[in-house]
Amino acid sequence: MEYNEKTREIKTDKELNNLDKFALEFLNIIKKYVDYVIISGYVSILLGRTRISEDIDIYIKKISLGEFKEMYKELLQNNFWCINAEKPEDIYEYLKDNLAVRFSKIDSPIPNFEVKFPKDKLDEQVFEDPIKVILTKGEIIISSLERHIAFKRYFLSSNKDIEDAEHIESLFKEFINYNKVSELKRLIKKRNVKK
Amino acid sequence: MKKDKEKKFMKPGKTNKEDRLNFVKFWAEYMKTHLDTEWSNQQNILINSLIKFKK
Numbered sequence: 284m285e286y287n288e289k290t291r292e293i294k295t296d297k298e299l300n301n302l303d304k305f306a307l308e309f310l311n312i313i314k315k316y317v318d319y320v321i322i323s324g325y326v327s328i329l330l331g332r333t334r335i336s337e338d339i340d341i342y343i344k345k346i347s348l349g350e351f352k353e354m355y356k357e358l359l360q361n362n363f364w365c366i367n368a369e370k371p372e373d374i375y376e377y378l379k380d381n382l383a384v385r386f387s388k389i390d391s392p393i394p395n396f397e398v399k400f401p402k403d404k405l406d407e408q409v410f411e412d413p414i415k416v417i418l419t420k421g422e423i424i425i426s427s428l429e430r431h432i433a434f435k436r437y438f439l440s441s442n443k444d445i446e447d448a449e450h451i452e453s454l455f456k457e458f459i460n461y462n463k464v465s466e467l468k469r470l471i472k473k474r475n476v477k478k
Numbered sequence: 479m480k481k482d483k484e485k486k487f488m489k490p491g492k493t494n495k496e497d498r499l500n501f502v503k504f505w506a507e508y509m510k511t512h513l514d515t516e517w518s519n520q521q522n523i524l525i526n527s528l529i530k531f532k533k
């Protein structure tokens with residue numbers, strides 16, 4: 284696995300597992316309609332962490348109802364469904380209310396994608412510095428390593444999350460900008476105080 | 479990342495939390511010293527046993 288800091292690309296020849304294949308099938312559809320960034324647990328799993336997750340967290344940029352309907356139509360045509368609602372208007376309303384909606388393959392609720400709109404400026408910043416992971420059969424856009432570490436360590440903070448952060452730090456320590464991690468930590472704490 | 483296969487040992491943790499973190503570090507070192515196809519083959523045994531992929 285190689286990280287090119289300049290191009291912000293990680294290239295790996297890893298064998299794809301069933302979670303990766305599920306992710307690529309879903310992402311290859313939605314990327315035609317919307318910018319996305321994968322966040323949280325699957326970032327660590329994609330990059331080798333030895334644990335499993337039943338969901339993949341993803342931010343999509345805010346799009347119109349019309350654009351969402353087009354995307355949803357193609358998801359349905361490819362045997363995905365939304366486990367929260369059937370009508371696109373209802374699903375879109377959840378997203379607009381900053382609620383996450385889940386998509387899985389029909390008759391198979393696990394694994395699923397947990398899709399959400401960014402709810403504030405800090406969430407929106409995930410689109411400013413993403414990394415492209417180049418796999419043998421496709422590409423996946425993930426959040427920056429610094430953002431991943433900061434949110435895992437200072438926002439989520441369970442043992443599992445700390446381990447997820449530790450995995451990325453151990454693998455990529457020479458590439459991580461810890462000033463950036465500290466700044467994100469400050470912004471996360473500031474947001475938590477506001478709540 | 480380098481691919482030398484010198485055997486590395488993991489220090490046991492004094493608590494479950496420390497032991498798990500030590501294993502995370504051990505596994506990352508294993509990944510750095512083995513081919514992507516080798517480490518992913520092991521990771522996939524775990525993931526594919528729990529997640530089925532329906533095309």
